[in-house]
Amino acid sequence: MWPWARSFVCIEVKIKLKNKQQEKEFLFIDESRPSSSIKNVISDQKITKDQKSQERSISLEVSALVKPIAKKLGLDIWDICFSKEGQEWYLRIFVEKPEGVSIKDCETLSYAIEAPIDGLNLIQQNYHLEVSSPGLERELIKPEHFHQSMGSQIKICLTHPLENGKQEVKGALSSFDENDITLKQGKKFLKISKKDVACVKLDDFNL
Numbered sequence: 001m002w003p004w005a006r007s008f009v010c011i012e013v014k015i016k017l018k019n020k021q022q023e024k025e026f027l028f029i030d031e032s033r034p035s036s037s038i039k040n041v042i043s044d045q046k047i048t049k050d051q052k053s054q055e056r057s058i059s060l061e062v063s064a065l066v067k068p069i070a071k072k073l074g075l076d077i078w079d080i081c082f083s084k085e086g087q088e089w090y091l092r093i094f095v096e097k098p099e100g101v102s103i104k105d106c107e108t109l110s111y112a113i114e115a116p117i118d119g120l121n122l123i124q125q126n127y128h129l130e131v132s133s134p135g136l137e138r139e140l141i142k143p144e145h146f147h148q149s150m151g152s153q154i155k156i157c158l159t160h161p162l163e164n165g166k167q168e169v170k171g172a173l174s175s176f177d178e179n180d181i182t183l184k185q186g187k188k189f190l191k192i193s194k195k196d197v198a199c200v201k202l203d204d205f206n207l
Contacts (some may be wrong), residue, residue, distance in 0.1 A: 051084065058082040058122050062091065065115050065120065070095055073109055078134045079141060082123070089127035094134045099134035100180075140200040146176045153203040156181065158196050170203055 060153060063080045070077050078094040086197030093137045095101055110131040117123070140146055140154065155170045162169070171190060181200065 044154060055084070058091075061120065061122055062093075062117060064199075066093060067111050067115055069116065070109055073112065074104070075101070075105060075109060078138065078145070082127075089123070089125045090130060091123065091127050092130045092132070094132060094138075106131040106133075126202050134205045137201045140202070143176075146173065146181075146200075149173050149202060150175075154183070154200055155203040156183070156192055156197040156200050158192075159198045160196070 046150045059080050059082045062082065066080065067077050075095040075097050078096050079092075079125065081090075081092045082150060083090055083092075094110070095106070110129065113131075114129070117129075127146070134167075138145075138148055150173055152173055153170065154173050155168055158167050161167045163183070169183065169190060169192065171185040173181070174184040174189060175182045179196060181196055183192065183195065
């Protein structure tokens with residue numbers, strides 16, 4: 001089991017300007033806040049299908065480029081996301097390793113991938129490059145995330161309340177497939193259909 005609850009939220013942020021006239025950098029470490037708290041609130045603007053397709057395409061191409069670089073540095077890629085929030089574009093790269101991610105890891109990877117990403121010439125917009133650990137209460141998105149989290153305490157946020165009025169359920173991840181997620185709650189098992197799931201996160205505060 002990865003030591004997620006004990007890892008820092010380490011992040012390096014670079015504002016990449018396409019005219020290359022200016023580049024601002026700053027570093028910070030936050031030991032307590034969950035990863036969701038380092039994200040800006042997404043505005044209510046309408047996102048077109050073309051934009052979503054572009055975001056997915058860039059995320060996948062950057063992932064293919066960055067993964068082998070990260071591997072050489074002893075890091076694994078948890079997730080890569082390119083998205084627009086308000087008027088700003090963000091390329092977020094979340095990394096992990098068994099002993100926990102340090103700010104030096106984030107900094108080293110950031111410098112290692114900067115030129116290769118620019119060389120792809122994929123991103124035409126000014127954007128913020130963020131390299132960080134996933135932090136506390138990381139969201140489980142990919143099948144490998146669920147595989148790594150088997151037996152761990154998780155919480156599932158639902159798209160609509162259950163009969164008891166609750167819109168969040170917790171338990172140990174017992175199993176999952178393309179249709180359902182099963183939690184173990186004491187001696188009982190609860191199966192949740194994925195179509196009713198808004199998000200799934202590790203429950204780091206219920207270890």
